[in-house]
Amino acid sequence: MSLTPGTRLGPYEITSALGAGGMGEVYRARDTRLGRDVAIKVLPAALSTNPETRARFEREARSVSSLNHPHICTLHDVGREGDVDYLVMELIEGETLADRLARGPLPLADVLRLGAQIADALDRAHRAGVIHRDLKPGNVMITKAGAKLMDFGLARAAGPASQPGSGVSAVTLTHSPTMAGPLTAEGLIVGTFQYMAPEQLEGHEADARSDVWSLGCVLYEMVSGRRAFEGKSQASLITSIMGSEPVPVSQVAPLTPPALDRLIRMCLNKDPDERVRTAHDVKLQLLGIAEGGSQAGVPVPAVAAGAAARRGNRERLAWIVALAAVIVAAAAVALAPRFGPGGDRGTKVVRFSVAAPEGRSLIGGGGTTGHALSPDGRWIAFAAIDSAGGRSLWVRPLGSLIPRELPGTEGASYPFWSPDGGSLGFYAEGMLKRIPLDGGRPQVLCPAISGRGGTWNRQGEILFSPAAQSPLFRIPAAGGDPVQVTTLDSTRHEIAHRWPQFLPDGRHFLYLALPPRDGQHDIYVGSLDGKPARLVARSDRAAVYAPPGYLLLVRNETMLAQRFDAGRGETSGEPVSLDEVPDTGGQLGEPNASVSNDGVLAWRMADPPVRRLVWLDDVGKPGGVVPMQPGPYTGVSVSPTGRHAALWRNDPQTKVDLWLVELERGTTTRFTSDPGIEGFFPTWSPDGSRMAYGANGKGPYDIYARPVTGSGQEELLHASGVMKKWPRSWAPDGRSIVFDTASPKTGDDIQILPLEGDRVPVPYLGTRFNENSGAISPDGRWLAYNSDESGRTEVYVQPFPVPGAKTQVSTDGGFLPAWSRDGRTLYFGKPDGTVLGAEIEAGAELRASVPRARFTAPRGFSALGYTGERWLCLIGVGAERPATITVVVNWAQGLKDE
Numbered sequence: 001m002s003l004t005p006g007t008r009l010g011p012y013e014i015t016s017a018l019g020a021g022g023m024g025e026v027y028r029a030r031d032t033r034l035g036r037d038v039a040i041k042v043l044p045a046a047l048s049t050n051p052e053t054r055a056r057f058e059r060e061a062r063s064v065s066s067l068n069h070p071h072i073c074t075l076h077d078v079g080r081e082g083d084v085d086y087l088v089m090e091l092i093e094g095e096t097l098a099d100r101l102a103r104g105p106l107p108l109a110d111v112l113r114l115g116a117q118i119a120d121a122l123d124r125a126h127r128a129g130v131i132h133r134d135l136k137p138g139n140v141m142i143t144k145a146g147a148k149l150m151d152f153g154l155a156r157a158a159g160p161a162s163q164p165g166s167g168v169s170a171v172t173l174t175h176s177p178t179m180a181g182p183l184t185a186e187g188l189i190v191g192t193f194q195y196m197a198p199e200q201l202e203g204h205e206a207d208a209r210s211d212v213w214s215l216g217c218v219l220y221e222m223v224s225g226r227r228a229f230e231g232k233s234q235a236s237l238i239t240s241i242m243g244s245e246p247v248p249v250s251q252v253a254p255l256t257p258p259a260l261d262r263l264i265r266m267c268l269n270k271d272p273d274e275r276v277r278t279a280h281d282v283k284l285q286l287l288g289i290a291e292g293g294s295q296a297g298v299p300v301p302a303v304a305a306g307a308a309a310r311r312g313n314r315e316r317l318a319w320i321v322a323l324a325a326v327i328v329a330a331a332a333v334a335l336a337p338r339f340g341p342g343g344d345r346g347t348k349v350v351r352f353s354v355a356a357p358e359g360r361s362l363i364g365g366g367g368t369t370g371h372a373l374s375p376d377g378r379w380i381a382f383a384a385i386d387s388a389g390g391r392s393l394w395v396r397p398l399g400s401l402i403p404r405e406l407p408g409t410e411g412a413s414y415p416f417w418s419p420d421g422g423s424l425g426f427y428a429e430g431m432l433k434r435i436p437l438d439g440g441r442p443q444v445l446c447p448a449i450s451g452r453g454g455t456w457n458r459q460g461e462i463l464f465s466p467a468a469q470s471p472l473f474r475i476p477a478a479g480g481d482p483v484q485v486t487t488l489d490s491t492r493h494e495i496a497h498r499w500p501q502f503l504p505d506g507r508h509f510l511y512l513a514l515p516p517r518d519g520q521h522d523i524y525v526g527s528l529d530g531k532p533a534r535l536v537a538r539s540d541r542a543a544v545y546a547p548p549g550y551l552l553l554v555r556n557e558t559m560l561a562q563r564f565d566a567g568r569g570e571t572s573g574e575p576v577s578l579d580e581v582p583d584t585g586g587q588l589g590e591p592n593a594s595v596s597n598d599g600v601l602a603w604r605m606a607d608p609p610v611r612r613l614v615w616l617d618d619v620g621k622p623g624g625v626v627p628m629q630p631g632p633y634t635g636v637s638v639s640p641t642g643r644h645a646a647l648w649r650n651d652p653q654t655k656v657d658l659w660l661v662e663l664e665r666g667t668t669t670r671f672t673s674d675p676g677i678e679g680f681f682p683t684w685s686p687d688g689s690r691m692a693y694g695a696n697g698k699g700p701y702d703i704y705a706r707p708v709t710g711s712g713q714e715e716l717l718h719a720s721g722v723m724k725k726w727p728r729s730w731a732p733d734g735r736s737i738v739f740d741t742a743s744p745k746t747g748d749d750i751q752i753l754p755l756e757g758d759r760v761p762v763p764y765l766g767t768r769f770n771e772n773s774g775a776i777s778p779d780g781r782w783l784a785y786n787s788d789e790s791g792r793t794e795v796y797v798q799p800f801p802v803p804g805a806k807t808q809v810s811t812d813g814g815f816l817p818a819w820s821r822d823g824r825t826l827y828f829g830k831p832d833g834t835v836l837g838a839e840i841e842a843g844a845e846l847r848a849s850v851p852r853a854r855f856t857a858p859r860g861f862s863a864l865g866y867t868g869e870r871w872l873c874l875i876g877v878g879a880e881r882p883a884t885i886t887v888v889v890n891w892a893q894g895l896k897d898e
Helices: 051-065 097-101 108-127 208-224 234-243 258-267 279-292 308-338 891-895
Strands: 012-021 024-031 036-042 075-081 084-090 140-143 146-149 350-355 371-373 379-386 391-397 413-417 423-428 431-436 443-447 454-456 461-464 473-476 496-502 508-517 520-527 534-539 544-546 550-555 558-565 570-580 593-595 600-605 611-616 622-625 633-638 644-651 655-662 668-670 678-684 690-695 702-707 715-718 725-730 736-743 747-754 762-765 771-776 782-787 794-799 815-819 825-829 834-842 846-848 852-856 861-866 871-876 884-889
Touching: 012 036, 097 140, 097 208, 108 140, 108 146, 108 208, 108 258, 108 279, 208 258, 208 279, 258 279, 371 413, 371 593, 371 600, 379 413, 379 884, 391 423, 413 454, 423 454, 454 496, 461 496, 508 534, 520 550, 534 550, 534 570, 544 593, 550 570, 550 593, 611 633, 633 678, 633 871, 644 678, 678 725, 690 725, 702 725, 725 771, 736 771, 747 771, 762 782, 771 815, 782 815, 794 815, 794 825, 794 846
Parallel strands: 633 861, 655 678
Antiparallel strands: 012 024, 024 036, 036 084, 075 084, 140 146, 350 884, 371 379, 379 391, 413 423, 423 431, 431 443, 454 461, 461 473, 496 508, 508 520, 520 534, 544 550, 550 558, 558 570, 593 600, 600 884, 611 622, 611 871, 633 644, 644 655, 655 668, 678 690, 690 702, 702 715, 725 736, 736 747, 747 762, 771 782, 782 794, 815 825, 825 834, 834 846, 834 852, 861 871
């Protein structure tokens, strides 16, 4: 069952949802007797009547209650309210180890300190006869006081296995209510595959040595930032665990002490009898490594407990040595690029992660914004987004942990380097610009209304794509008049060329052509002399040339390296897989990778978020959870009746599809399913019986409609060679649809599509500013929309269907207007989730009150949908891992035995 805020379970009042799993849903609650916040785990109503399930629930309570330990989540209470069974547990503030690992490996001092605490907690459980059976980073919280082992939802008292044939499938009971792993078991295997011991996979009963195996996997990941065992499917993952050895952690993280490397290998021995036998032994060895120092040359701060004075001395030592370790690591990284694929073949591959600066992210509501390695491999540049949606360029030396912001780059996206590494090109404010790295101000080169990639050769020329629907142009790096270089091929129905990259001769270049075919893009080699382009590859994204002679391609979220002769413009051999590269961006075909000239590779990593729907009233107070299965949803649109909603679901294979959810029951059904991106900006008919949407199966985003129920066929409402056509609002009389479009000269425009007659679009707004997101008032007389004519995006209203006197409604920025059902209030949002409302008086003229803030969307929200009376909000389930950039030094060393 799903509980809404305000629900009482005995003395506990539910305040918000924290997570869900097969064994229970977890809520934040207030203990009204003691005045403290707690976590409540509730047995699902569908399972509460099953005797074995309830017995398992009671066993869990007894198991956890016996484990009184500073590094184990404390059980406060057990209760039953009506037919609801629940546990009351300590509310732990902090982040999971999984979330921390998303930012890269941990410092060695933290590995030893936290690892010893986890091992100590396991030892306490094992001594009480309790086996955890699902130890993984998602079940370890990192707090100010250290590690907390949590979620014994899979724990059981050591002893005989339960008997089969009970009528309850084990998988029904074993999904963790914290963060589920990437692959969870099905059938009768209990646990999370990446961290399960071989004997568990064979169906044998888990014991303390199985938890030691899992601890070894966790330690491996803490040190290296990568999982010990990987696989693209459950079968391949099981094969890896059962039959192969992980790469020694000292090869992945060269500064790892040999003693720690040996300890992890001993934990991961496939024979339980040859494994480290107890968690207590692991703890003692971790403490010993910390006390004894590192044989790799850097002493490790002590982590064992001691007298107060000794502890203070050790903490001071930890800071000193940690700083020394950072300096050593930074020096190693700074020097490593000097030994690229063509240099010292004995140089090892080094891998680490780069996160966004504090308070910023690498991916925002508009998708990705680009990153680029300098040609010499010393710097990485990226666009970072703040909480208000503002973007700017940052640069970070790879030998330093401190990035710096480049002043004057507000709104910047898609940076690219000059050949000497002294300047960056980028797009901002509808212009192509450049900025020197030494602190100078940006220089405007030429207009570029919505740039899609650039590249800079040694001859002082920049090749770029100035608009979403454009061929490629060249311009002197000092500025001037752009000259067209490529021509869109009408025989291939091309509508755009994007993401150019010069090859080593500075005359030939790679580029991507739109539209995609069967979900993949054609990659061509063109030349500045205008010779016909040649098709060289197909990829989910733009290809990247990587010295000394490879094309980097992406197919099915896997990065591939294929040999490429840049002089002849030809590929050879079969592509070699480098790594999986999950990424929530990429809908524009932009490259995910960047490569230096001397062996450094960087790519963006971002797991698709998992979200669910919750109701909010008109002042933002939670009003219940839609009982749906969470998924990778990114947008929501509510039907006029309030009974259904359309969700945008971003799946790796089918790209963006629309799904329908029945809000009362939470049932979801697929609405679109063609390959490619299909299902942007669903717009409901006034009676809620049909839905219009944009789909790009044929290249441009044409406008389609189909009935919401039944087996009605998809109807093409409007098609053209214009790339952008996104429906936004269906007129109350049902006779027209307002949609966004775009022009290389005027940017975003608003047009009206008549649904009767010849359906020829009628221009509504098409100034030199960007106007979009039109919303028709309930009486059909007014259109609210966004415009950046003032220098920032604001909300305006004009008469509809013929524009006239204009009223600015927002006063301090705003976007995505939405009308109340009676048309007397116009709501709009801000990037930080604040929803404001202005009262509207609409007579012969329209008047708007000063907007006031109505509420702020819950933390972690991604989208809001409005019924005219209340709101639907997409919020994350569990903690979302932030996007990071993975940097690999000497990446091609792994291909030398190809």
